[in-house]
Amino acid sequence: MADDLLVARGLVVSYGRRAAAPVLHDVDIRVGKGETVGIVGESGSGKTTLGRALLGLVQPTAGSIVFDGSDITAVDEHARRSLRRRMQMIFQDPMSSLNPRHTIGRILIEPLLLHGLADNRQAARALVHNVLDRVGLPRNAVDRYSFELSGGQRQRVGIARAVVLRPDFVLADEIVSGLDVSTQAQVLRLLKELTGEMHLALAFISHDLSVVRSICQRVVVMREGRVVEEGACERVFSAPQADYTRMLIDAIPLPVVDPGWLNRGSAADTSASA
Amino acid sequence: MTAPKTMPRLAIEDLSAISLRDGNRPILRRVSLDVGLGEVHGLVGESGAGKSTIAKAILGIIPSQVRIAGGKIGFEGRDLLTLSGSALRAVLGRDIALVPQDPTTALNPSRRIDAQMTDGLRLKRGLSAKEARLRAHSLLEEVQIRDPDRVLASYPHQLSGGMRQRVLIAAAFGLEPKLVIADEPTTALDVTVQKQILRLIRALQERHGTSVLFVSHDLGVVAKICDRVTVLYMGKVVEQGATAAVLAAPRHAYTKALLAANPRYDRPDTGLEPTPPEVITALRAEIAAFDAGSGEARDG
């Protein structure tokens, strides 16, 4: 098992005045160095909130987050900012996560200058060219705006922005949910390669268990703000221990004709009420 | 292609369409497909393949920048494309219904479920208000809603996504149409709810002998519900056949590539294969040759 990079214990998050009904209840999660961990769940499971809490974009009401040995739960804004380089994020909607008024070049170069990874624009530009090559975007993309790119290309920019800072940890929140399967395959493959090359730890949030199975080593299954199961992908998918995990897996339609599939399943989900 | 034994319920022949905005770029290229009596026919493809254009053409709601350039949409011996507005409206709702993609926008937020379910029954089936209400009630029971009275009295925002989709399915099948167009009806739903909805559509379809044209981007979903499937790429049919045959032994390289790109939890080492460049080159060439060929045919 890899050394721990990010460990959260007993995380509780509540929004606004709803302290009585937290979005996350007492969640534990750990991500090892260079490890890819899937966070799966249906809508309302709290997986997005968990991701944002790990990155310090949402303040937890209770619990602790330790990153690379130091407690970062309540660090001040200044310390948080220097942490940012090491903890990056890729967003679900690449359109809204790229500033429509900035060129791709500006979006990639400014973080490098901010964190002193390049001494000047020239050096930053060179680094950006490298990263564009690596994610499979043409170099002239630096002069483009996000709306001039295709969906798959935009998501590559999102990945480039995250990895250009050479972080240790990246959070990917539903990053392929709007993409066609062939584009999805390219993006996931790229991400898998990058985590290997850069020894990157990745928290991969998704509702799609097949995708999680294909790129993650471990998986955390969430439901209504709680972790219901956690373990190595191989074990969880072959022998799920929670009923909920089993139900989720059974509900995935594989591209195989199986006439009995539709009517199989627990009695609990055959009838519905509002 | 072999002719079906009985007359199909829906027979699309050589349907072509162009985009007026994009320099008359073809978006449907002589698409032919038929949906038999009581059959669920899957229409799959990636975005831009033209699946929804076909659905819209059947429903007579083609956007203004798209023009049908040729072909027929045969339904019950008539060509829907040649029907007048009022003749088409008489057919729609009574004989053809739609299950839409997004249940959050498909119900009118300011009208009660009651009003939204009964207005079609009154208009198309000539029921009285009371009869329509009773019918709506039994329809909701049929889609396994436990407390139909409460749901009927609700506004859409008071129902969950899965619940709304059940209401929409009840409304569509409730008009006892001969053909239902299901346009990605489970894309917006969680997987567990998706499974319930698929089960429901299949059950209602079998019970009423309804034909369904099932539009989807997900080969997994298609595998579970469709009898036959048509695979589209850039508005052209690349493969067509029984679902089991197409998925088990795809003949076209594009279908193979789609399957190879699809991740599968039961086979973690396969999937995520990017479409090989030579497949894309070959597809482009096929399309170019097709366009040139049909162009000549038109000129000649």
Next chain:
Amino acid sequence: MRLISDPKVVVAGGFILFLIVVAIFAPLIAPQDPLAQNLLTATLPPIGFPDAEPGFLLGTDGLGRDVLSRVIFGSRVSLTVAFVAAGLACLIGSILGLLAGYLGTFADTVISRLVDVWMAFPPVLLSILLIAVIGTGLHSVIIAIVVIDWTRFCRVVRTETMSQAQMDYVTAAQAVGFSRPAILFREILPNVVPVLIALLTLEMGIAVVVEAILSFVGLSVSSDTPTWGGMIAEGRQIVHEGWWVLAAPLAALFATVVAFNQLGDGLARSLDPVLRR
């Protein structure tokens, strides 16, 4: 370049430019002295009507002053007010709006409350009240407009800033580690500017009208300086004897307001990077 392809922007912008040139070179362009009274030539109709006299293209007013020359000189006051008052209102309003929208909580509460208090007054009434208190004159008109209309900018900029702050690109900038001021000025502001420019242009049109209304009521610059509003007030009195005294400045006012509006509309459209795709 893209701006020039929008006919609205070209025509309306062209008219405004023309107006600016006319205002600057008024003494060279005006055919007569706008203040020269001559009771012998009082209420002469425009050229083309019976009894018209050459030299008075748009006729004369009740004191025999050349209407065209007065309209030309009147543009000076209108444009000064338009640019100075709208510019200042925009500056003050958008700074407060940005602060309220991005800092949130306390700053937002205070600023929003202030805007509410302001909006409880009918603008025309408030401006007249202000002028009555601080006295008439060009400065007073400008102050009155700024004091009333900064709220427009504040409200729009606040809402727009808040909605931009919800976008993922702002979260992305936070995740990269940019400071709050950097995010406000480098990420959010450029996305708010197009709305602001459009609003500023619209506000110029509004300022021109407000100045005209104040002149009409007799609360703007002194009556020796020709203003469109002042001419309109005189024209309203003698509308049966000389309709052109009302019609000419009214037409100038109308054209100016419509031009500013169309320019604002066109700019809003052309400056939006997502729309212009």
Next chain:
Amino acid sequence: MLLAVIANRAAMALVTLAGVAVVVFILLRVVPGDPVAMMISPGASAADIAALKAHYGLDAPLLVQFGIWTKGIVEGDFGTSITLHRHVTSVLADRLPATIELAVMALFVAVTLGGGIAIVGTLLRRTPGEAVIDGLNSVMLAVPDFIWALALVLLFAVALPVLPLTGQIDPALAEGFSTRFYLTESVLTGRFAVAGNILSHMIMPTLALALPLAAVIVRLLKQSLKEAMLQDYVLLARIKGFGELRLVLQEALRNAIGPTLALTGVQFTFLIGGTVIVERIFAYPGIGNLAIDAIINRDFPLIQGLVLLFGLIFILINIGIDLTVAALKPRLRHA
């Protein structure tokens, strides 16, 4: 829940109003310009002036004046108008009905005209008809009530001299009214000739006030309607076989009207503000016209009364709009 929200808003608004009153009170008294000096002849003696000041309470210290004024308000007494020598309350009561009739009439015309054009424009969408409506409307949007009023004066004074240019009613007919709601009263008592005369006076000011608001309604409502027409629920209803007009009225209108209604509320307060200058142009005897005279003559008690009255009207309009929007939105009603 909803009532609590509205009560809260009303309380906040009243606090705002009190703040406004205090500011106006102080503003008027710290600036140069003596109202008494304006109302007496140049030859008056210092003693005369002092006596007059004492009469209106203007010689007391500021705080005392404010105390007297607030106490009066609580008792329903807004003081005495300096120029009109009458109680402010009765002056306002005399003038307010005319403005209410004018504003309500203008609102009605604006909503009918704007709503109708928006619906026609939606039915004509993607046709040349829509382009014509949009083009005209974009010009209409730019033209304020002030310009409309004067354009109407030009039109009816010179080209079509059929309408009276000033006033509310032919003075010869202004007899035998028991209220100041001349139009309402004459209609209710069946004096239709009188009502016709009043209406002929109201046409121009009404149009001047209504047209800018109508243009705003056309733009926003049409845009909302067009967006609503693209929603799936409209598509489903169309597939059920309902006709266009029914789709617009039954499916789209209720969902589209919210933003328009909220904006109409805000714009209605602007319309009330617009009565100030429009009433001036047409010498219409409402509170707007009164306000200009009061300010020019520095009639403090009257100005203060008017400011509070305008503030109160604004608050009532906003609460009315909140209630209407809530009534139309099931989501809010159940929140």
